[in-house]
Amino acid sequence: MLLGVVTANASARPSDGPERAAKLDDDGRTLTLSVDYPDLFDPVQARRLDSGFATHVVARAWLFRDGKGKPEALALRTFRVAYDLWDEVYLVEEHDESGTHTYREPKREGALRRITSLTRLSIAESGRVPEGVRHVVAVLVEVNPVSPELLAQVRRWLTRPPEAHRFTDAGESFFGSFVSIFLNPRVGDAERVLRFRTSPFFRPVRIQPAGKAARPPPGPVPSPAVGPALGPALGPKGEVGR
């Protein structure tokens, strides 16, 4: 109902957020993104992982052609983490289109590392990312996102004093007042939202050893080398500069 849902209005533009170092790999079939965002949790929020209840992290990555506003592809990865009070262990669940993986971390730092990094997130099929065209990936990460429906309801409760508390009885205008002053706590779309993007990049190109077929071997390739076709925006080993 509220947690673990993808908020309908979550979106990103290629210009959203600051640039952040990221690693883009291409195994010939899939373009993948690896990036860390340890600043998602401050110390106070990190301690809330110990609450005994699940914390949800939803990470989305949009692939844009550089200079274009319409995304070419969207990738999603979600995390759940909960502390087991009695076993004193952090349970971490990671879910994306490839499936669900669970981990047990004895320390909070380990759990935090799991949920504050994207490792080889599949962004798009390689065939959909033409060579020689600059792209950028915009990333949006949310902690405990709330459904727009519930958000709207809570917002209504919070902003408007219950109607019965007001004096809009018979004989009074229902057109607005000059000012309504009160402490107006905003409930956000999520407890924490982080936006960033990669530097513009060209699709990484695998260097094929001489005499080998052009077809890539099946299965993931840990760290492909980067060929000379890469543009100036890419650093060594396909890492996009900060």
Add this chain to the structure above:
Amino acid sequence: MGVRIRRGLASPLAALAAWVLLALAPRHAAHAADFGPSYLVERIVVRGNGKTADGVILRQLLVHAGDVVGADDGRVEVSRFRVLALGFFSDVQIRLERGGARGRGVLVVEVVERGTVILNQLFLGTSEAVPLWGGVDFSENNFVGRGIGAGAAFVFAEKGSVPLARPQRAFRLRVATAHIAGTPFSAAATLLYNEASEPFRIAGRDDDGAPGQFIALPYRRIGGLASFGIDIGAYSRLAVGGRYERVQATLPGSLVRTHADGRTEAVVVALRQGDSDLSTLILTFERDTRSDPVLPLSGSRIAVTGEMGSRLLGSSYDFYKLTVQYQGWFRLPWGHVISALASVGAITGDPPLFDRYYLGDLDPLVPGRPLGLSMSTQPSRNFLGAGINRARYGTLAGIVGATYLWPLFRGGRYFYGGHLFAGGGAVALAEPSDARYRDLPLRRALPIDLYFDGGFLLDTYIGIFNLSIANFLGRLPL
């Protein structure tokens, strides 16, 4: 499996039935907890509430002592929002601590209290008829820490320049409680006192708003209203109320308006000489699906209010009043928003003056009635040169309009959102006799006018600011 009150229940009876089922349902029912361990809740502890009673917070929780709660139990987060939505706290966190035995936990609700005194409205303005009026409407939404809303409002107005005018004053006291004992029922009661000085036109053309063309008659209202409401699902609400007022008016034997051509006609005062009683029943239905009450981008609000005054209820005024209001917001592909407004109202019978539709209630370019007091003799702008100005009050009213909203920003830390807006529409105010008797061409007889408005709406940490043309014109004698 637990029972929850579902959104979209068709009737209050169904809501009541669902609530009864909820109350009777076994509390041990575990909700879906497909991740992490589950715990038996030994007890619930509330921390950080210096002023607010524990019970006020505990009533909002969907988890109770004795329940089994999972690590990813949806009830926990909904409970957190329910506590937050009380409006008494700036932060609410819910966590577990180890209980007395393995598999048991203590549910800890930690709150940070915030100020709950709210300044709802400032009344301040001037007009040709009333040099200065002012007042405030404020409330304490967590009275004595019991979650009860208590409020007060007052308006004072100087003696105006209308002949026989007196100083005016109005007071309100109100208490309200939402979700009595955790049920979907709410209750409210208001006491009111008005000393009014109402201007009636006795000379001059319809479009002449000079105070000298009017005479003021005093009347007093003392009484109150009580209402009970029920939430029907997440978006709808039904309320039933009763109102009683003692009205005291000092009226001349007859009041006559003299037209420029020498014709005379009796002025309808719509008040009883001496003491009279007003006793009514009120039924209100509201459905509010707005995405945000201040700066909505989608959704709608529909309100239907029916009121009946009858001798059967001991009232000196027999009337039926029905008002239907609709406003919808529609997001455009490029992110801007169009808002459409349509309201109609009709009264049959013999309503008291202050329960009739007033021009300033409809037309944003005409000063309204703060706490029910008339502050202006200004007629409608009458952009169409039609017959809107024949009366300041009517028993038939309507308004249609549209507003274009341009969201400038949303989501700031202290400035939550801002909209530029511009719009306009048409208002109508009439008596049934306007349709029956006409001595003017139809275009000039139609009781309609156009209005426009534009400005800036700002939603901030400390409140909501509406800076608009209509707000400005409604407070200054322009």
